[in-house]
Amino acid sequence: MKEKEFNNFWNWIENNIEYLTPKKITAEYIDLLDAEIEKIGDFSWEIGFDNRVNKNFLTISPEGDAELLKLSRTIINEAPAIEGWIFYSSKPPKQWKLIFNLLINDEKVQFNATEWKYILYKYPDNVYDVVIQVPKSYMPYDEYFHEIGDIAVTGELGEAFVIEYINEIDVVYEFDKEDIGKEKDFIHLKTEILM
Structure with missing residues (x-):
């Protein structure tokens, strides 16, 4: 059929x-x-x-x-x-400048991932958690954090990779104290994982 x-x-x-x-x-x-x-x-x-x-x-x-x-x-x-x-068969990595818009309350809100930091946690089964730090100016949009993180990570890595190898995407204002110093600029995420 x-x-x-x-x-x-x-x-x-x-x-x-x-x-x-x-x-x-x-x-x-x-x-x-x-x-x-x-x-x-x-x-x-x-x-x-x-x-x-x-x-x-x-x-x-x-x-x-x-x-x-x-x-x-x-x-x-x-x-x-x-x-x-x-x-x-899935969204490939984007050819973009890491800037995207979301329609929030009938208003176009722009997000610029070049301003973000991230920490990557890799597990023995080659699955990752990504923790993204965004500016405090994002506070009015924190109910959209799941969507914001997903758009940015999927845009960089492609949808199939995210489905198969990304366990969790967290968006935060501050990293845990024990993780400070491990962060990198978000623009390096694709290189660190895919290259």
Whole structure:
């Protein structure tokens, strides 16, 4: 059953690919793609241009769910080769300046992770905890700390890595006394873990 659904999905993508390019996609095609993706699972998705490979991309994101990651990988393994396109089974690391916005109470609030520090705890099974220190000016947004930490760490390491290897992300104003001196600038997180 699933295999037929995946085939139908990729046939639809192939037949409509010219309407899905990041610069051309319309509200109508966003809705149509939403409907097609809904048929194969409870995924979110993203379309854009990947400068690293010079191709348009479609990401089918499991939204942090390990079981859905297995399914999204299966779906992407069935993808046809389409010239000028690359397909991802989870959000890849971002090509960004570590600055992002969140809509909080109908207001765009900007967060700049280049101002942050972090401490990394690595466990014997190659799983990590990340503790992030943010400025005290973030106090009005502390109920969003889980989301803020997740966006930044996922942006740097990619969604699949976070699902499989990040145990916990904590956002704090101050590190524990015994940990002071172990912190690094957040801009080094990707290098420390992935390089």
